[in-house]
Amino acid sequence: MSDIPNTLSAVCGAGESSHQLIHSVIVEWLRREVSPLIERVDHDASLFGLGIDSMGAASIGSQLEHETGKKLNPDVLYELETINELAEYLDGIQLSRRPVVTAECAEPRGDDHRSAAPASPSCGNGLMARYERLNRRVRSLKERKLYFFEPVISEHDGAWVVAEGQRMLMLGSYEYLGLLGHPHLKKRAVETIERFGTGHHGVRLLAGTTTVHRNLEKKLADFVGAEDAIVYSSGYVTNLATISTLVGPGDVVIGDRWNHASIVDGCRMSGADFLEFAHNDVQSLAEQLEKADGAKTLVVVDAVFSMDGDIMDLPATVDLCKRFGALLMVDEAHSLGVLGKTGRGVQEHFGLHPDDIDVKMGTLSKALAGCGGFVAGREELTTYLRHHARGYIFSGALPAGQASVAIAALEVLEREPELVARLQQNTHRYLAGLKSLGFDTAASVTPIVPIMTRTDGIALEMTRLCRSEGLLVIPVCYPAVPMDAPRLRTCVSAIQTPDDIDFALEVLTRAGKQTGLIA
Numbered sequence: 001m002s003d004i005p006n007t008l009s010a011v012c013g014a015g016e017s018s019h020q021l022i023h024s025v026i027v028e029w030l031r032r033e034v035s036p037l038i039e040r041v042d043h044d045a046s047l048f049g050l051g052i053d054s055m056g057a058a059s060i061g062s063q064l065e066h067e068t069g070k071k072l073n074p075d076v077l078y079e080l081e082t083i084n085e086l087a088e089y090l091d092g093i094q095l096s097r098r099p100v101v102t103a104e105c106a107e108p109r110g111d112d113h114r115s116a117a118p119a120s121p122s123c124g125n126g127l128m129a130r131y132e133r134l135n136r137r138v139r140s141l142k143e144r145k146l147y148f149f150e151p152v153i154s155e156h157d158g159a160w161v162v163a164e165g166q167r168m169l170m171l172g173s174y175e176y177l178g179l180l181g182h183p184h185l186k187k188r189a190v191e192t193i194e195r196f197g198t199g200h201h202g203v204r205l206l207a208g209t210t211t212v213h214r215n216l217e218k219k220l221a222d223f224v225g226a227e228d229a230i231v232y233s234s235g236y237v238t239n240l241a242t243i244s245t246l247v248g249p250g251d252v253v254i255g256d257r258w259n260h261a262s263i264v265d266g267c268r269m270s271g272a273d274f275l276e277f278a279h280n281d282v283q284s285l286a287e288q289l290e291k292a293d294g295a296k297t298l299v300v301v302d303a304v305f306s307m308d309g310d311i312m313d314l315p316a317t318v319d320l321c322k323r324f325g326a327l328l329m330v331d332e333a334h335s336l337g338v339l340g341k342t343g344r345g346v347q348e349h350f351g352l353h354p355d356d357i358d359v360k361m362g363t364l365s366k367a368l369a370g371c372g373g374f375v376a377g378r379e380e381l382t383t384y385l386r387h388h389a390r391g392y393i394f395s396g397a398l399p400a401g402q403a404s405v406a407i408a409a410l411e412v413l414e415r416e417p418e419l420v421a422r423l424q425q426n427t428h429r430y431l432a433g434l435k436s437l438g439f440d441t442a443a444s445v446t447p448i449v450p451i452m453t454r455t456d457g458i459a460l461e462m463t464r465l466c467r468s469e470g471l472l473v474i475p476v477c478y479p480a481v482p483m484d485a486p487r488l489r490t491c492v493s494a495i496q497t498p499d500d501i502d503f504a505l506e507v508l509t510r511a512g513k514q515t516g517l518i519a
């Protein structure tokens with residue numbers, strides 16, 4: 001925030017009341033949070049550049065709501081960059097929540113942030129202005145050396161990588177079992193590519209299916225205790241294609257509020273009435289099931305939540321779905337290979353019956369060290385999906401080489417269940433270490449361990465400090481997580497040694513003390 005005074009100016013475009021109101025709310029916030037000496041802000045200055053993070057935007061937004069009595073959309077507030085843009089948005093609400101747009105410019109949701117874009121002479125220009133806002137943010141972060149997305153990895157060596165030219169311990173990977181460089185997986189991939197080539201002959205339903213795909217589907221079904229499985233080319237596509245096929249207009253789909261974006265997108269795409277319940281709150285789920293009022297209903301939840309590392313209360317969810325006659329779909333992206341004695345996931349963890357989960361979704365891209373996604377369940381279900389899921393029918397097959405990687409990973413997991421035990425031991429050592437140091441790890445009980453940082457600024461500074469000492473951590477801020485919950489998202493792997501974990505704890509301790517996150 002050292003550059004903040006430079007971005008302030010004596011210019012105050014007085015005259016319009018919403019401009020003045022916004023100006024005074026922002027200056028009040030800056031005085032409180034940044035410096036009591038701040039008096040004025042340029043109406044065209046980037047609020048982000050002034051150091052107003054997502055929580056600042058939330059606080060300013062709620063103050064504006066209080067002052068004006070208007071309901072503001074937090075996503076819009078976060079996107080708008082200057083006092084002038086905010087004023088335009090605020091005035092727009094007063095005049096009309098649905099400004100008239102030409103057919104060419106029309107966006108799907110008339111009252112969302114897109115309609116708040118400044119009026120522009122042409123559609124193209126208006127769109128480019130929106131993209132430019134994000135570009136300015138990215139440039140500003142890069143200039144301040146606070147841009148941490150897409151660190152480029154040039155070498156991979158067990159738990160360690162060379163990223164951005166520096167050797168670092170990887171603490172941000174979903175590669176839970178350490179199979180990414182496993183000789184068995186690599187050998188299988190090479191053999192299969194030699195046999196079938198690098199790609200495919202097309203979509204699965206036409207000419208893209210090989211014996212390897214069928215073997216993988218059989219193996220996955222056996223592994224999770226289902227009749228059959230269907231494999232898609234990515235986990236994201238799996239959720240999108242499956243949910244939007246299983247329910248449609250006139251049906252109801254209900255999801256946990258913290259579900260992964262691919263689930264949310266699938267629910268929205270389905271056209272079914274989409275209801276959400278409070279995170280991991282079965283009472284709230286029951287209320288939504290009541291609301292569904294007898295409609296054909298799908299409930300969809302993550303088994304382990306990807307940003308928080310907590311586990312869904314599946315036994316209670318199963319009971320409720322049975323009581324209300326709803327179909328239950330569970331995303332096992334972060335529980336397969338992770339939960340249960342043998343890594344069979346959430347079903348094994350809770351000792352559920354194989355039939356308790358109707359639609360078992362998983363990815364091949366995390367513990368299985370490959371790429372792709374799958375759904376396992378009754379054969380009627382997989383047959384229906386094969387003939388209706390557009391992401392399956394209209395997208396090229398997962399290459400056979402990748403399918404063989406997942407088979408090989410499952411073979412290793414069956415042969416070496418001790419990998420799962422090692423992952424669980426590492427998780428315990430790491431989590432206990434963080435807690436004893438005074439870090440807030442939210443409700444995590446799995447290898448996904450958030451370190452809550454209170455502000456975006458601390459998340460970024462912690463990341464900078466850790467990476468400078470050779471620890472690759474990932475900052476996560478709004479909109480990936482709620483505005484008031486920025487964090488480092490760290491992940492444990494079975495391949496890390498006790499020394500690796502101690503190293504991570506030492507670096508985090510120094511960074512935590514330097515940023516004031518821990519005493």
Ligand SMILES: Cc1ncc(COP(=O)(O)O)c(C=O)c1O
Binds near residue numbers: 237260302333334
């Ligand atoms: C819970 C969850 N589901 C689905 C996906 C999508 O999987 P993939 O990365 O294999 O496309 C992810 C990815 O991170 C995830 O976390």
